[in-house]
Amino acid sequence: xxxxxALVGEPLALDLVNTxxxxxxHLESVESLNAWLALEAVRFPELAEFEAESDAALARIVAxxxxxxxxxxxxxxxxxxxxxxxxxxxxxQRAAPSFTRLSMKDDRFAAVKEYTGESxxxxxxxxxxxxxxxxxxGSIGKLKRCEADDCRLVFLLTHxxxxxxxxxxxxxxxxxxxxxxxxxxxxD
Numbered sequence: 055x056x057x058x059x060a061l062v063g064e065p066l067a068l069d070l071v072n073t074x075x076x077x078x079x080h081l082e083s084v085e086s087l088n089a090w091l092a093l094e095a096v097r098f099p100e101l102a103e104f105e106a107e108s109d110a111a112l113a114r115i116v117a118x119x120x121x122x123x124x125x126x127x128x129x130x131x132x133x134x135x136x137x138x139x140x141x142x143x144x145x146x147q148r149a150a151p152s153f154t155r156l157s158m159k160d161d162r163f164a165a166v167k168e169y170t171g172e173s174x175x176x177x178x179x180x181x182x183x184x185x186x187x188x189x190x191x192g193s194i195g196k197l198k199r200c201e202a203d204d205c206r207l208v209f210l211l212t213h214x215x216x217x218x219x220x221x222x223x224x225x226x227x228x229x230x231x232x233x234x235x236x237x238x239x240x241x242d
Contacts, residue, residue, distance in 0.1 A: 061219055062093050064209050065193075067185035069094060070115075071123050072207045072219070081119065084112050091177075100167075104177045111174035118146050118178050122185045126208055130199055135189070146182035150175035200224050 061072045073080040073090055081087050087106045095102040106112055124139035150171035157164045169176035188194060196211040202224035209219050218224040 061207055061223060062097070065184065065188050066094065066098055066181065067122050067188045068126070068197075068208050068210065070119050070181055070185070071126055073119065074123070074206075076204055076206050081112065081116055084109065087112050087115060100180065101177075104173060104180075106174065106177070108174070111177070114146070114174050114178045115181065117142060118181045118185070121146075121182070125185070125189060126197065129189075129194065129197055130208070143182040143185055146175075146178040147186065150179035152179065152183065 061075070062069050064072065079086075080090055084106045091101050091104055091106070106115070121139040121142035125135040125143075128135045128139075150169045152167050152169045155166045155168050157166050169179050171179070193210055198209055198211050198216075199205075200207045200209070200219035201217045202219075205219060205224050207219035207224075209216070
């Protein structure tokens with residue numbers, strides 16, 4: 055996966071959903087999962103500790119993505135979230151519960167969230183927790199799907215005029231196609 059292939063910059067849970075655009079799957083292998091984690095670690099440094107080592111780890115993360123996607127699709131369609139998807143997110147979090155560890159740094163207290171269990175369970179729990187936090191937040195009402203015909207990526211509306219997942223990825227493509235159609239129509 056090249057860095058520009060994956061759309062990142064949304065809340066972590068939506069970035070996870072967006073690893074499956076219409077034309078690819080950015081979590082098709084352990085290597086592609088690790089490349090995505092490296093991209094996300096820029097914004098979420100706690101992800102830097104994770105490196106998937108097996109197909110079982112990949113399957114666990116893909117299962118979380120499937121559950122998050124099912125909830126997102128239901129929300130966008132105005133339906134209740136599927137109970138199986140909600141339970142899958144809860145189960146992922148139960149497999150590696152988190153706790154807040156108190157630490158000292160430079161004579162200051164710091165609260166550090168940690169997860170118990172093996173690495174792949176901790177990663178799945180962190181991603182499921184990110185989804186839970188997003189779904190429970192007030193910002194979930196701003197959830198939108200990209201308006202480009204061939205795109206299924208999702209984002210949180212940050213500007214009332216935003217219509218595409220990315221101005222570069224879909225916005226320019228839609229505008230160029232519209233320009234081409236307009237000029238082709240007038241040329242005929």
